Amino acid sequence: MDVRILKSSFAVVERRAEHAVKFFYSHLFWHNPGIRRLFPASAEDMERQRDRLFAALTHVVSRLEDDSLLPYLHDLGRDHRKFLVGPEHYAAVGASLLAALAATSGTAWTPGTEKAWTEAYQLMAEAMTAGAAASEDPPWWDAEVVRHVQYGEDIGVLTLAPRTPLPYRPGQYVSVSSPRVPAVWRTYSLANAPRPDHTVDLHVSRIEGGRLSTALVREIQLGEPLRLSTPGGRLTLRRADRPVTFIAAGTGWAPVRALLEELADHPPDQDVRLFVAARDAAHLYDRPWIDAYAAAFRRLGVTYITPAPGRPREQATARLATALGNRALWPEQDVYLSGPPVFMEETALLLEQLGARPDRLFHDAVPLAGAARGDRPLGFGEWFLHRPAPHWHDPSARAPRG
Ligand SMILES: NC(=O)C1=CN([C@@H]2O[C@H](COP(=O)(O)OP(=O)(O)OC[C@H]3O[C@@H](n4cnc5c(N)ncnc54)[C@H](O)[C@@H]3O)[C@@H](O)[C@H]2O)C=CC1
Incomplete structure (x- = not known):
């Protein structure tokens, strides 16, 4: 696999990304009508997602020399079994990808580039197929x-x-x-x-x-x-001899509730703090459970945060900042964070400013600012090359099973 050729060829294609992606889809569905049913039905969903192919390809091309690429592709192949992806699809996608790259490259497409892409795709497909074959889990x-x-x-x-x-x-x-x-x-x-x-x-x-x-x-x-699907994610409890803080926003409360249930089985000797932010009091939907838990577990201190009436939901984050700033001893805490991407980014930054140690800050993946939201449908790129990834879904983040 010639990484240098691949990178310079991709740089050419990237400039005409839209053309490449349109060509790719048309080619794929024209030559393989049966494959269409593996994708979301709505044209609007597909349309919105066309650029995801490039996001995915960029991800792979930029990691061609990275040791993490192979395990990533193994995990990817294993996870793609739930999309009913079979060996025949790899061949079809490869043919359409090559056709799209060739059509987009113009005179930059040479026998050398064709060879480099063919080899690279072959490696990707083989790694994904091997990952799928090696998995002991069912597809779903x-x-x-x-x-x-x-x-x-x-x-x-x-x-x-x-x-x-x-x-x-x-x-x-x-x-x-x-x-x-x-x-x-x-x-x-x-x-x-x-x-x-x-x-x-x-x-x-x-x-x-x-x-x-x-x-x-x-x-x-x-x-x-x-x-x-197979469960994943790294937001699992580290049992250290340290005080613990949980910070949850919206339905980001869900994994924190699971962690608290786990904690209840073996209550720690340290204090536990819980901050729960919601867009208003009605969205603190699990408050009765939290109050009952706090009544039974005396070492837990709970702070509920909502915006002032009539204020936007982000205001809760400003209020949370004040509440977090009023607490001390951040360097000693293990902190678990879960919620909307912007909330997580802002809170993680603030906690570090307050002295929390980055290696004691646990959360699922947070995208770069402005990255795609987790609520969109799967696009082709994700479907094939990338993870079915909402912002906090890190494909390779499988915590060890206890
Ligand atoms: N493991 C994880 O990290 C998990 C993350 N989530 C994510 O949590 C979110 C839950 O959505 P909802 O319940 O509708 O939450 P929501 O939109 O009602 O937000 C809850 C709180 O988050 C903060 N927030 C929301 N938007 C913000 C913004 N733009 N800037 C700053 N702070 C903001 C505010 O404090 C708000 O009150 C989804 O994005 C979901 O993907 C959900 C479950 C697990």
């Missing part, structure tokens, strides 16, 4: 909705019974898919520690225009099937 877990509670217009708490036990650690998340919105997967944190009956809870915040979140909050019926 079938589960049934056994309980559904809606809080207000936009929050739903679902209890699911997986047909076979789902192995996970408190704090991890899964991708979820419903036959109501075929080929669309979204990531949600599991909101409980493992239970004897193996049921799991999801906390879903409805996104305006988000078809899966709307279905899960407002439409889903008891007994309906859902599919769950």
Whole structure:
């Protein structure tokens, strides 16, 4: 694989990215009509996601010499089994990718570039196929909705019974898919520690225009099937002899609840602080549970944060900043953070300014400012080359199973 040729060739293609992506999709669906059903049905969803292919390709091309690329591709292949990706799809995608690159490169496309891309794609496809073949997990877990509670217009708490036990650690998340919105997967944190009956809870915040979140909050019926991916994520409890602070915003509360359930089984000797931010009091949907937990576990101090009435939801973050600033001893704390991307970025920055140690700050991946939100449908690039990644979904972030 000639990395130098690949990088300079990609630099040419990148300048005409839109053309390349349009060509790619047209070529792929024209030559493989059957593949279309593996993608979200709505044209608008597909349209919005065209540029994701380039994001994904950029990701791979920029890591060609990185040791992390191979394990990443293995994980990727394993996870893609749930999209019903088979060996025949790799060949089809490879052919369309090469055709698109050639058509976009013009005179820059030479036998040398063609060879370099063919080899690179071959390596990617082989790594993904090998990852898929080596996995001991099923492609997905079938589960049934056994309980559904809606809080207000936009929050739903679902209890699911997986047909076979789902192995996970408190704090991890899964991708979820419903036959109501075929080929669309979204990531949600599991909101409980493992239970004897193996049921799991999801906390879903409805996104305006988000078809899966709307279905899960407002439409889903008891007994309906859902599919769950292999759990992932690094927001799992580190049991150190240190005081712990949990900071959650919105349904980012879900994994923190799971961590608190885990903590309850072996209560620590140290103090535990919990900050829960929400856009208003009605969005503190789990407050009764938190209050009951705090009453039973005396070492827990809880602070609820909401914006002043009529103020935008971001104001809660300003209030949180004041509350965090009033606390001391940040360098000694293990801090767990979960919530919307901007919230996480701002809070992590603030905590470091307050003296918290970066290596004691735990959260799932936060995107660069302005990066895609986690509520969009999967685009082709994600589907094939990238992770089904909401902002906090780091594909390779599988915590060890306990
Ligand atoms: N592991 C993780 O990190 C998890 C993250 N999440 C994420 O949490 C979010 C939950 O959404 P909702 O419940 O609708 O939350 P939300 O939009 O109601 O926000 C809750 C709080 O977050 C803060 N916030 C929101 N937007 C902000 C902004 N632009 N700037 C600064 N602060 C802001 C505010 O304090 C707000 O009150 C989603 O983005 C979801 O992807 C959810 C579960 C787990």
